Amino acid sequence: MIELAHVTKRFGDVAAVDDISLRIAKGKFCALVGTSGCGKSTTLRMINRLIAHSDGDIILDGQPIDAYDPVKLRRRIGYVIQHTGLFPHWTVARNIGLVPRLLKWSAADVQAKVEELMKLLGLPVDEFAAKYPHQLSGGQAQRVGVARALAADPDILLMDEPFGALDPITREKLQDELSRLQARMHKTVVFVTHDMDEALRLADHLVVMREGRIVQQGSPLALLQQPNDPFVESLLGGLERGLKQAALTRIKDHMSPMGPTLPAQSRIPAAFSLRQGLSMMLRDHTDRLTVVDQHDVPVGELTLRKIVKEAQPEQGKVRES
Amino acid sequence: MNPSVGRRSLGLHGANRAIWPAVWFALLMLCVWGFPHADGVLRSLEPDANQVVYQRASLASLLLQHLFVVSVAAVVTIVGGVLAAIAVTREGGRDFLPMVAQVASLGQTFPPVAVLALAVPALGFGTLPIIVALVLYGMLPIVRNTLGGLQDVDKDIKSAAIAMGMTPWQVLRQVELPLAAPVILAGIRTSVTINISTAAIGATVGARNLGDPIIAGIVNGNMAYIVQGALTIALLALTVDSLFERFQERLRSRLYTS
Numbered sequence: 001m002i003e004l005a006h007v008t009k010r011f012g013d014v015a016a017v018d019d020i021s022l023r024i025a026k027g028k029f030c031a032l033v034g035t036s037g038c039g040k041s042t043t044l045r046m047i048n049r050l051i052a053h054s055d056g057d058i059i060l061d062g063q064p065i066d067a068y069d070p071v072k073l074r075r076r077i078g079y080v081i082q083h084t085g086l087f088p089h090w091t092v093a094r095n096i097g098l099v100p101r102l103l104k105w106s107a108a109d110v111q112a113k114v115e116e117l118m119k120l121l122g123l124p125v126d127e128f129a130a131k132y133p134h135q136l137s138g139g140q141a142q143r144v145g146v147a148r149a150l151a152a153d154p155d156i157l158l159m160d161e162p163f164g165a166l167d168p169i170t171r172e173k174l175q176d177e178l179s180r181l182q183a184r185m186h187k188t189v190v191f192v193t194h195d196m197d198e199a200l201r202l203a204d205h206l207v208v209m210r211e212g213r214i215v216q217q218g219s220p221l222a223l224l225q226q227p228n229d230p231f232v233e234s235l236l237g238g239l240e241r242g243l244k245q246a247a248l249t250r251i252k253d254h255m256s257p258m259g260p261t262l263p264a265q266s267r268i269p270a271a272f273s274l275r276q277g278l279s280m281m282l283r284d285h286t287d288r289l290t291v292v293d294q295h296d297v298p299v300g301e302l303t304l305r306k307i308v309k310e311a312q313p314e315q316g317k318v319r320e321s
Numbered sequence: 322m323n324p325s326v327g328r329r330s331l332g333l334h335g336a337n338r339a340i341w342p343a344v345w346f347a348l349l350m351l352c353v354w355g356f357p358h359a360d361g362v363l364r365s366l367e368p369d370a371n372q373v374v375y376q377r378a379s380l381a382s383l384l385l386q387h388l389f390v391v392s393v394a395a396v397v398t399i400v401g402g403v404l405a406a407i408a409v410t411r412e413g414g415r416d417f418l419p420m421v422a423q424v425a426s427l428g429q430t431f432p433p434v435a436v437l438a439l440a441v442p443a444l445g446f447g448t449l450p451i452i453v454a455l456v457l458y459g460m461l462p463i464v465r466n467t468l469g470g471l472q473d474v475d476k477d478i479k480s481a482a483i484a485m486g487m488t489p490w491q492v493l494r495q496v497e498l499p500l501a502a503p504v505i506l507a508g509i510r511t512s513v514t515i516n517i518s519t520a521a522i523g524a525t526v527g528a529r530n531l532g533d534p535i536i537a538g539i540v541n542g543n544m545a546y547i548v549q550g551a552l553t554i555a556l557l558a559l560t561v562d563s564l565f566e567r568f569q570e571r572l573r574s575r576l577y578t579s
Contacts, residue, residue, distance in 0.1 A: 048484055075486030085481025089499050089576045099485050148485070 001026050002047060002156065002188060007056035009042055009212075016042045018212035019056070024205065026155070027186035031203035033196055033235065039212040040192045044158050047190060048077045060156075075099055078149030078157040078187070082164045084141045086133040092118075092144050093129040099152040117147040120181070139170035146178070150185075157187045163198065175201055196235050200224075200244055208232050221248055246275035246307070254307070255291045255300035263298055264288040270299060277302050338570075341563040349556040353380045356549050363545040373545040375534040380553055387530035387557065390448055391520050394455035395513050401456070402463035402512075403505065407493065410471045418468075425464035428457040433519050437526050451523030451530075458519055459512035466508025470501030503572055510565035517558040521550070531557070 002024040009017040017039040024030045032040040045051040046058060049070045058065045065073060086095050096117055097110040105113070118125050121143040133141055142162060149157060163171040179202055182189060193199050199206055200220045207217040208231075216223060216232045224245040227233040237244055252270040266284045268277055270291050277289055287304035356363070356374060363373035402425070409418040433454040440450035474497050482492045498505075521532030531554045538546030 050480065050484055071486050071488055073486075074484055077484075079481065079484040081477060081481060081484075083475075083477045085475075085477040085484075087478060087482070087496060098487075102486055102491070 001059075001061060002190065003057075003059040004043070005057045005059070007043070007046065007058060008054050009039070009046060009051065010054045015212050017046070017053075020209075020212075020214050021056075022207060022214065022217065024188055024190060026188050028204045029182055029189045029191065029202055030205040030207060031191045031193060031199035032207045032209055033193060033199045034209035034215075035194060038209040040209050041160055043209070044160055044190055044192050047156075048074050048079060048158060075102055075152060076154050076156070078152075078154040080142075080145050080149045080157070080159040080162045082161040084133070084145040086141060086144055086148070088133050090132075091129065092123070092131050092133070092136070093125075095133070095144055096147045096151055098148055103152055113151055114147075117150055121147050122177070123147070137170075138166050139174060142166065142174060146181075150187075155188055157189045159189065159191045161193055162191075164193070164195070171198070178202060196237065197244070200248060208235060221245065224248070243275050243278075246278060247273045249274045251277050251291055251302055255302045256306060257300055258298060259301060263290045264301060266290065267292050267296070267298070268302065269294065274302075274307050278304075278307055339567065342560055342567060345556055345560040345563055349384075349553065349560055352549070352553045352556055353384055356380060356553075363548070366548060367543055367545045370541075370543050370545065373543070375537065375546050375549050377537070378529065378533065380531070380534075380549065383529065383531045383533055384553065384557065386528075387517075387520055387532075387554070390451055390523060390528060390530055391455065391513065391516050394452050394459060394516055394520075395509075397452070397456050398459045398463055398512060399509055402460050402508075403467050406464050406467035406471065410468065411489070411493075421464065422468065425461045429461035431457060433458045434522055434525075437522065441526050446527035448523070448528045450526050451520060451528045454523075455516045455520060459516045462508040462511040462515075463505070464508075466511075467501065467505045470504030470508075471497055473504070474500045499576065503569060503576070506565070506569055506572060510562065510569070513565070514558050514562045517561060518554055521554055 002022075004020055004022040006019050006021055007017060008015055008019050020039075020043065022030075022043075032043060034040050042051060046053045047060075047065070049065060060068070060073075087098075090098075093111075093114050096114045100110045100113055114129070115125050118128060123140065123143055128136075128140070128144075133144070136144065145162065149159075163174050166174065175198060182202075191199070191202060203220055205217065206220050206223050208215045208223070210231055216228050223232065224236060224241055227236055227241075233241070250270070251268060251272050251274060254274060255270065264286060266280055266286055266288075267290045268280055270293055280289060281287060281304055289302045290298050291300040291302050293299050357376075357380070360374055367373050405421050405425075408414040409421045436454035436457055437450050440453050444450045444453065478496060478500070479492065482496045487495070520528075520530055521535055523530055524532030524536040531550050534546045534550030535554075538544065538548075538550065
């Protein structure tokens with residue numbers, strides 16, 4: 001668990017981070033969102049002591065971080081940055097094995113771990129192990145960056161705009177893979193981004209920052225339903241908010257049982273979001289969809305009326321965080 | 322940037338570049354062992370002189386002396402220059418960075434001849450003053466390149482190295498120095514090559530090296546002596562320079578084998 005209590009960071013007279021308090025439970029995915037210069041990266045870098053905080057307490061597993069040796073502390077915290085920071089003179093395999101080697105694992109253990117992670121991140125060992133970072137695409141390099149951060153199996157993962165430099169398609173793909181990994185590994189993740197959609201997709205807990213302060217925090221749905229500030233509302237996309245909320249709601253939770261009428265022509269998997277359902281209705285000029293399970297067997301139906309009703313704030317289900 | 326490009330167009334490429342140090346070294350040996358027997362050729366330069374073959378010492382022994390002086394100066398310069406540049410790029414030494422950079426520049430603005438004139442009263446005649454002059458003169462390229470090389474290491478890479486839990490020593494040894502190595506080596510190459518020719522002026526203060534025939538030639542008006550000294554020095558410089566080039570290439574290919 002990570003806890004920040006009244007943490008402040010001053011550079012000279014300027015407070016880059018101003019009295020923020022934040023608690024990230026073990027295994028949760030917390031996104032810090034805000035425009036550039038709002039102090040979100042500084043907050044992240046204070047957690048692994050790349051930057052020393054000026055005031056307040058940062059507590060990690062019950063102990064203030066100043067009580068840890070900084071080198072040992074960093075070896076148990078994974079760190080991923082936008083431009084990867086891979087060592088250009090080392091092969092992919094050597095880059096990934098960095099922290100295990102620092103921790104003096106045996107060569108065989110290091111290699112086994114490197115190969116396991118490469119497979120996990122979709123980097124075939126034969127093809128990539130001996131490559132150098134300059135021979136990789138942006139997406140591949142960032143996979144290596146994530147693998148390097150995970151190599152010593154840290155409980156905590158800090159990610160500083162990891163997908164910010166990637167094209168939209170690659171970014172989306174890596175976001176999907178990250179949430180798949182997270183569902184499996186349950187790391188405590190602190191993720192910095194200026195991309196609200198990315199934060200909404202990935203986070204359990206959303207923290208909106210502006211000028212060094214926390215403006216609002218809560219679950220993505222809670223923020224979408226009740227932004228308490230025009231700034232938060234504009235970050236959430238103003239009018240688009242409705243669609244964003246629908247994107248976070250799964251059809252499975254809102255479909256009705258099959259009606260007595262003939263099933264609708266258009267079919268949609270139950271795992272999809274209400275937003276995708278709505279989109280399909282617009283495309284197919286219909287107000288009714290047949291919901292199917294993963295074997296394409298009809299399990300219910302979704303109607304436009306139902307979507308509109310579900311999207312009302314007081315009836316929407318707030319995801320627990 | 323890459324001096325081998327010109328040679329490539331002459332048809333010497335790839336592995337053939339490896340022969341250049343050997344070529345220059347063979348010519349150097351030809352000079353050292355051939356001049357004493359080249360009375361006829363040298364005579365054509367100075368038909369009226371009593372003597373045209375430099376005989377006060379063998380070129381081979383002068384060559385060894387020359388190499389010795391340059392090597393001692395190079396070791397002192399490299400160790401001192403690289404260490405100073407590393408020290409002032411660390412956390413604790415940053416305040417001294419402008420000072421070290423300026424002292425190194427000052428060393429090169431000082432003409433080696435002037436250094437000799439100042440050093441001889443303090444250190445006496447012989448080899449020591451020329452070593453001091455060479456160290457001062459050769460310091461700048463090494464300090465400047467080491468500083469530049471270390472400072473040019475990508476900030477993200479350094480930051481990642483620290484964040485992964487590397488100690489400052491590990492960051493320096495495994496990340497900064499290997500990445501700066503090609504630039505540092507280029508500085509060493511410049512420094513050593515310049516000093517091979519600069520060392521010749523040591524002959525004016527009694528250091529025995531390949532500058533001797535040149536100074537003797539100037540004093541006696543004997544062009545044949547000058548040619549023997551100058552050609553040998555030039556070939557020595559080319560041999561060493563081409564060796565450095567090979568070394569740089571090997572370093573580059575070891576850094577990024579693609």
